[in-house]
Structures are given as structure tokens and as C-alpha cells.
Amino acid sequence: MATIKDIAKKAGVSASVVSRALNNKYGVNEKTRAKIIQIAREMEYYPNVLARSLVTRKTETIGVVIADISEPFYSQIIKGMYTVADRVGYTLLFSNSYESLEKTNVLHKMVDSERVDGLVIIGSNIRETDFILNLLKERIPFVLIERNLEDPAVNCIWVENKEGAYQATNYLIKKGHTRIAHISGTQDIQVAIDRLAGYKEALADAKIPFNPEFVRTGYFLHEGGYRAAKELLQMTPRPTAIFAGNDTMAYGALQAISEFGLAIPDEIAVIGFDDLEFSGLTNPPLTTIRQPRFEMGKKAISILLRLLPGEEEASGVKAVFPTQLVVRRSV
Amino acid sequence: MATIKDIAKKAGVSASVVSRALNNKYGVNEKTRAKIIQIAREMEYYPNVLARSLVTRKTETIGVVIADISEPFYSQIIKGMYTVADRVGYTLLFSNSYESLEKTNVLHKMVDSERVDGLVIIGSNIRETDFILNLLKERIPFVLIERNLEDPAVNCIWVENKEGAYQATNYLIKKGHTRIAHISGTQDIQVAIDRLAGYKEALADAKIPFNPEFVRTGYFLHEGGYRAAKELLQMTPRPTAIFAGNDTMAYGALQAISEFGLAIPDEIAVIGFDDLEFSGLTNPPLTTIRQPRFEMGKKAISILLRLLPGEEEASGVKAVFPTQLVVRRSV
């Protein structure tokens, strides 16, 4: 592996000149620079990023903290993040937190060990608020996705969950449904709380009494949605429509309903939330609320990139994306 | 950020002793060691991995080269890789090659710049063979997934594609089908070639004449499967069964068939390959050939970990996994 010294020797100059030449800095004779660049190419020189980062204190790497990188929900967010990061030569480093942020040593592994310049945190739950606020104190640049923290200094990206849920429920109401159930996510996640709130509000606005029995938790999981739907189907009178808090749970509901032998949407309607890639392929294709995940991913990196120079931003960016009703055939 | 020197000063010893103490090396008085560890904890010391890697020449990071990290096919492989890597404290660094390996600067970005100790390469195509063989010359530890290179020195992990395809086709034959079509992947990928071969062999063994018209390329894409199926459906006589080269294309075929108004499996049967998470949820649930993707991911990292100490392995590991027929309701 060729180093800067090798090039310096061959070019008959000092290492400092080589460094400046290769980094397009001022104060290098154009001829010398050209010669150095030429030699570097010949020797197939690539800078050792470790050595560079050690002195510059910048890694050009962004840490991404995520519950589970293999969840289909995240795929478009990830793609969006790469789109922006690749363009500016930044690297993304993932940390699957699986359980909670506290338990994982993400901070030490990524930040304290100086591997990343900043963090994107996706989908934290409300018990992790202290952890996040602490990041602020430590002056670590970071942005949150799927979360809106009150603190004005925190950069947040999220969708209008309450409005989207309202939209979904209202669509069901417009279609004539009054016995509308909701399969919710775990209530320690802001997103789940907001969607439940939107559901309730739509009901209230339509003067449909809220029936707590019609709300079941599906933990944002396929299996959970399946089980919740099963319970719902056994009630009398049973709901004629289900608003699932995300598509994954809606898939489970679809499955439960089909096993139960009911026709969708004639006997029972289902609407989801997210619009995963697969939702156009379910049986029947799932009507749902789309979130612009790709755009959210792009936005996260854009914001972070602006933060990285280190100048304290007076206040954080709050980027709220609108949701969109995607009509298919399950309602 | 506390450094080793800060600790040394506080403990009244030299930096070298601190380093040894913290790395559990021999030659440190137990009392001194305990004291140092205590102080390190108090000061919330975390080693700067860049500085460490610079001298040890090891990053404890594995580069993963993959076409598109957000493809659902890869999710379980990735999860498997993390399972093993996390256990030993290794980091995974992804590079989406999107197009071809040559075009991407993966080698320079990851290897030449000394960011990774080794590479896992997933799903390369046959035009990239030279590139891969070159890795061998450069003595870069690497393992291939979804590829079987003849060269005995290359570590390869793959499934029995030909056998799996044979199994799929044969299952169709057993069910009484004789007009069996195949939607294949692009033929510059070994996997696609092997599956086509398995299909042909099953046909031959059953003395069913091979009809080239019954083979269409779907490029391993959903849209491609959809289009290929449409063409197939317009033939007379049309096939009574389709073996899709992967599940994604099978989804497209399912969609095309349902739009065409044919009943599955009564009027036309469909079988896929891969067994993606979603395949139990299609309409009807997709009969397919499972590959143990999670296990393959685990295996890749295990092999690489054994390679990393640097001792030349006499010969590469060839890990072939069996496929398994998953019977659902599309056949």
C-alpha cells in the first residue's frame, strides 16, 4: 500500500506538499501538483482514512441507530439516506439496537470511539427520551426520524401521524362504517399514540361513540395484528372495518379475516398505515396511508450534513411530512 | 474525551502500562491493573478505535458488498451476519454496489483506505469474476455468497440452485402438469443459469420436451415477472404452470394471472424460489423453494472471522446449503 511518503520520495518533494496537492489546497505550484497527482495515480495511492481522521477529527461517517435493519419498513428510509450520503462521499454505519437504546452500547461504540461524526436515530420510544436529551448535552450532532421531541434544539423528522390516522378512519366512516376497530402499536411509541389519537378524533367528529373494546394492541407486529384481528372477529356485533396502525399488522389482519372466511371488503374492510412495497400485492391489495419514507431518509442526512461543520445551530429543524391516502381494494 | 494519557497521569503510571492493563495483557501488577481499570471507568474512557487500528492494522470491521441493501431478499442474510458479528464485537460496513462491482469504488473505499479487514460479497454476476479473482491476488480475505467459483481458494456459500429448481419443476410434474413455463433471471448470474438448468433437467427426466417459448426472462424483478407472465398467458396453448426463478417474479406472475382472470392453482399453478418473508401472505400463499438465508449470513461471517488472523488457508471453504420445498396453496 503506497503512502504519502512513498509519493513524496518519488516526486522529490516533502510529504506536506503531497498532502496539500492531493487535497486541493492552496500554495502548491501547479506543475508540482500535476506531477504529484500523476504519481499518486500510478502508484494507486489511496489515503488511509484512519490516519486522516485521527488528525482531522472527522470521519465522514454517519452512524444510523435503528431497531432492526432488516425490517421492510426501514428499507426506503435507508435507501434515501444512502442517496444523499453517497453523493457527498459519506459512509453510513448501522447499529441495530434490537432492544432499547440504553442497553445497546451505541454511544460508546460509535461516538466515544470516534467512529462517526453524527447520528441518525430511527424510531426511538418514549422511555429513551432522557438518553436522547443527553446527546444534546454532549453536543453530538444528531437527528431523529419517526419522532417529534418538544425540545426546540432537537432535529426531528416525522409524518403527520394523527392526521393520517384521522384520514384513514374518516375514509372508513365516509364509506358508511360505524363499527370501526383499531389495531394499535405499543403505546410507548409516540407514533402509536398519535395514530390512536387520530382514530379517536375522527370518531368523535363523526359522533361515533368510542368503544375501548374495539382497540387492541398488535405491537406493530404481523403476528400481533393477526391475533388482534382474531379477537376482534369473535366479538358480537363485530366491527365492519379495521384500521391497522401499520401495514405489517394489516397483513396479519387480512390473514386472520381470510381464515375466518369473511369477504374483504364486503364483509369487513381493512386499512393500513405506511404503504410498504408489498402492500399492492396483498389479497386484496391494501388500502393504506403512505408515508414518504425515501424522502424522510434523504432529509435526515441533509440535515445532519449541515450540522456537521460544528457550528451550533440556534434551533433544530422540524421536518413534518404529510401522509397520503392510497386507495386500493381492501376498503 | 479521556485518553490513555489522562488515565496514565491520574494513575501515576505510563501510557504503556495503561494500554496493557486495559487490554488484559500480561505483565501488569494486579493491583495496578485494578486501579487503572477503576480510573478508566470513572473517567468514562473509551479507546479511540482509529488510533488503535492505525497501529494494529486491524479494524475489526467487515465490509459487505451488496447490490442493494434494501432488497427484501437480503434482509435475512444481513440479520444472520449481524448475529455472528455482534457476538464478537465486529462491525459491518455496507457498500451498495447498485450496478457492477467494477464501477463501484468499493475496493478503494473499503480495502485500500484500510477501513475493513475483509469482505463479504453477495450476489456478484459472472462478468465480475476477474474482479473477484484479483482480490485473491491482493490477498484480501473475502467470502462470496450466492456464488460458487471453481477456484478452490475462493470461499463460497451458495444453495443447491439446480437441485432446488429440479425439485420445483418436478413437484409441478408430479401434480400432473406438462406445459410448464419458467420465468428466469438474467443469465449473467450463475444462480439464474443453474435454476434454468434444473428446470430443463426435470423436464428431460420426465420426458417432457423442452419448449424454448416457455422460458422468459423476468430479470429477477417483480415487474419483469409480471410482464413475462403476461406474455406466457397469451400463448395457445398456454402453460398450466409457471416456475418463477425467484419469489419476487412469482409475485408479479400472481398479479398478472389474477388480472387475467385465471384461478390459481386450478387453472394455472405458480411456484417460486427463495421463500421471502412475504410469501406466506400472497394470494394464494406461494408455494416455493426455501433457501436458508439467515444461516448463510451467519456462515459468511464465521468463515471470514477464521480467515482474518491472516494465516493463509490452504484452500477455501465451500459451503453448500440444501433447499427445501415449502408447500402452500399456489400449486
Add this chain to the structure above:
DNA sequence: TTGAAAGCGTTACCAG
């Protein structure tokens, strides 16, 4: 425009 020297934080070698 150039170069010598210092330094980033760590580990490794060698003497004591």
C-alpha cells in the same frame, strides 16, 4: 511555494 517538525491516540519493542 516548500519543508521540517509536531501531533492525533494508540500499541509494541526494548531496556531497566
Add this chain to the structure above:
DNA sequence: CTGGTAACGCTTTCAA
């Protein structure tokens, strides 16, 4: 068992 010194490859500062 301990500590001083050099080294990893690079950037940066300061003088020439």
C-alpha cells in the same frame, strides 16, 4: 513489572 521511545499515516503550523 514498568516506562521511554518509536511508529502507524496523515494534516497542520510555522519558518524559510
